[in-house]
Amino acid sequence: MSEIYDSLKSLLLEKSVRTGEFTLASGAKSDLYIDCRVTALDSVGARLVGQLGWKVVRERIQSEGLEIDAIGGMTMGADPISLAVGMTSAMENPDEMIQVFNIRKEPKGHGRGKQIEGNFKEGDQVVVVDDVITTGGSTIKAIEAIERAGGTVKFALVLVDREEGGRAAIEARGIPVVSLYSRSTLLGE
Template sequence: MSAAALKSLLLEKSVRTGTFTLASGKESDLYIDCRVTALDPFGANLIGELGWAAVRERIAAEGLKIDAIGGMTLGADPISLAVGMTSAKQHPDEALQVFTVRKEPKGHGRGKQIEGNFKEGSTVIVVDDVITTGGSTIKAIDVIEREGGKVAFALVLVDRQEGGREAIEARGIPVLPLFTRKTLLDEA
């Protein structure tokens, strides 16, 4: 039921068809702005429930110990927080800490590029809202690894199925999408 409700909300709030220029510079017939759904309280709750269920299943299947969840700001932030909050509510002993990756290091203070609950040596899940080429996810992975973290896998709300998953997996990072273009749009 939660998957159907989240799909319906994504289609209503986040999916647009037409002609669009994406962040990658590519033109597409599909635009997906997951932030509108992820920042909706009902959407955030659904993302937390479905995301945590998928993550917990992956952790159990592979015997992983995960410390934290996060990704490139802004798209990953509400998703990471929703999954982290659900993990704390449902399984406090397995609760995931949450962090965010800045696009550039902060220009003052300690000059950090990762904010929140991340520390060197952490094993983490990297998050993205939508992957097309995988570029922003890979940038987040690079920052996490440079700061001494290990990425176990990537959690993605929507995989547009345009090569991003393959690019991330070529780095040795498995991708766990909640939806693909095909499943979201019921394409054959």
């Protein structure tokens, strides 16, 4: 599995990681910008994200005896990651496959007025996903939306933890965070 880890890391560094001066979604200034969507929406990147993500999710399910119904997070960053992990679960372990959903920033203004779309229902036990965490704000918004809709978040799966307090903010809510990479592991710091 280290081959998959190394291949995905190389692709992230090539396509998604930039240095310079940036303003992040939180409004904070940073010398590092990570746009995981570019990697997760790449055909090879999606395959690697699915393989590594499902391996990590499945290990957590087995080690803790969890039952997970679905995986998803805030649109747009979580969408390709959730779909890749869900598809890999269906291909590798059809008996253990997990469904996929996404969360709108605001409830839909028409139709059924849903904020969570896809394969999610009240009572589901889920993995919440984010592409990058900095402060943890968008992941916490996703957790709150899931809880309002009657779901239970068992843990968070994050592609990259920037190591700027987001993990602690999420874990303070009682939600463990599992990250595939961190700033340190990506940049060798």
